Amino acid sequence: MAVAGKVFQANPTMAEQATAEGYLAQVSQHSVIRAVRASAVDLLSVAPGSRVLDVGCGLGEMSRAFAGMVGPDGSVTAVDLNPAMVTAAQDRHLPSPQDGMVRYQVGDVASLDLGDDFDVVWCERVLQHVPDPETAVGSLARSLSPGGRVCVIDVDWGALVVDGVDEALTRRVLDAFQLKVRQPTVGRTLRRRLVQAGLSDPAVRSVHAVSTSLADTASAVPVLDRGRADLVAEGDRAAWFDALELADARGHFMMAMPVYIAVATKPRQAQCASRLPA
Ligand SMILES: C[S@@+](CC[C@H](N)C(=O)[O-])C[C@H]1O[C@@H](n2cnc3c(N)ncnc32)[C@H](O)[C@@H]1O
Numbered sequence: 001m002a003v004a005g006k007v008f009q010a011n012p013t014m015a016e017q018a019t020a021e022g023y024l025a026q027v028s029q030h031s032v033i034r035a036v037r038a039s040a041v042d043l044l045s046v047a048p049g050s051r052v053l054d055v056g057c058g059l060g061e062m063s064r065a066f067a068g069m070v071g072p073d074g075s076v077t078a079v080d081l082n083p084a085m086v087t088a089a090q091d092r093h094l095p096s097p098q099d100g101m102v103r104y105q106v107g108d109v110a111s112l113d114l115g116d117d118f119d120v121v122w123c124e125r126v127l128q129h130v131p132d133p134e135t136a137v138g139s140l141a142r143s144l145s146p147g148g149r150v151c152v153i154d155v156d157w158g159a160l161v162v163d164g165v166d167e168a169l170t171r172r173v174l175d176a177f178q179l180k181v182r183q184p185t186v187g188r189t190l191r192r193r194l195v196q197a198g199l200s201d202p203a204v205r206s207v208h209a210v211s212t213s214l215a216d217t218a219s220a221v222p223v224l225d226r227g228r229a230d231l232v233a234e235g236d237r238a239a240w241f242d243a244l245e246l247a248d249a250r251g252h253f254m255m256a257m258p259v260y261i262a263v264a265t266k267p268r269q270a271q272c273a274s275r276l277p278a
Pocket residue numbers: 008009010024028055056057058059061079080081082085107108109110123124125126129130
């Protein structure tokens with residue numbers, strides 16, 4: 001399953017959509033993503049009765065988790081740019097009387113028009129795909145009610161390291177991969193972007209993903225998927241994956257990469273709110 005950045009845009013082909021859904025379903029089971037989500041939910045502490053907005057909801061796993069957290073007095077709005085992804089999320093939803101209602105809809109993080117009364121806004125692994133993260137974060141901030149909290153989560157592909165294989169070749173492959181991602185280093189910028197959007201009490205955490213298994217890494221990190229053929233010349237690609245497999249077999253392989261979580265609050269005071277971008 002070779003995942004290229006464009007599978008996460010508005011109108012993927014059917015094959016790209018199938019790849020994207022398979023990838024998201026697989027990655028959501030990965031221990032790193034489970035740890036990231038647990039850490040972020042812990043920072044947010046979502047209360048029963050809350051109104052939650054999940055932007056770039058993908059298959060809607062977190063939307064459904066939030067529906068359980070907010071209970072029948074709360075609600076969740078799940079938004080994605082890609083209509084096929086909204087349908088895929090809806091198809092996975094099994095309503096329960098113990099859960100808050102989940103409403104699914106198509107929308108762009110850059111131009112949300114869902115009002116400004118959400119208690120919690122969640123945006124996980126979406127900003128790396130957008131053309132303008134500043135506009136996107138401003139739009140997330142405007143969706144919050146005063147006192148509401150936003151959580152943005154993203155990886156930092158620029159800080160991905162691989163050990164056990166030739167460094168120069170590895171650098172070429174990783175650099176080529178970064179060029180395919182719209183915002184490869186957005187993870188390290190998340191906290192600053194929340195501050196620049198006029199939000200207060202920013203907190204940042206990172207989960208440092210470390211793996212010594214090539215198969216485990218390839219299941220979650222697209223650049224380490226042997227099917228990925230669009231980065232370097234075929235000879236280099238074959239040499240890199242052969243070297244990775246040898247390193248793995250010898251027990252020398254290691255990959256590490258941070259995943260950042262940033263949380264902040266919309267100020268209640270008018271003078272702080274005036275700093276929010278229009
Ligand atoms: C890597 S997936 C993450 C999905 C989900 N948040 C998760 O953690 O499983 C990125 C998602 O963001 C969506 N997306 C990309 N650009 C977007 C935009 N401008 N506005 C809203 N959603 C967007 C994609 O369609 C995709 O579903």
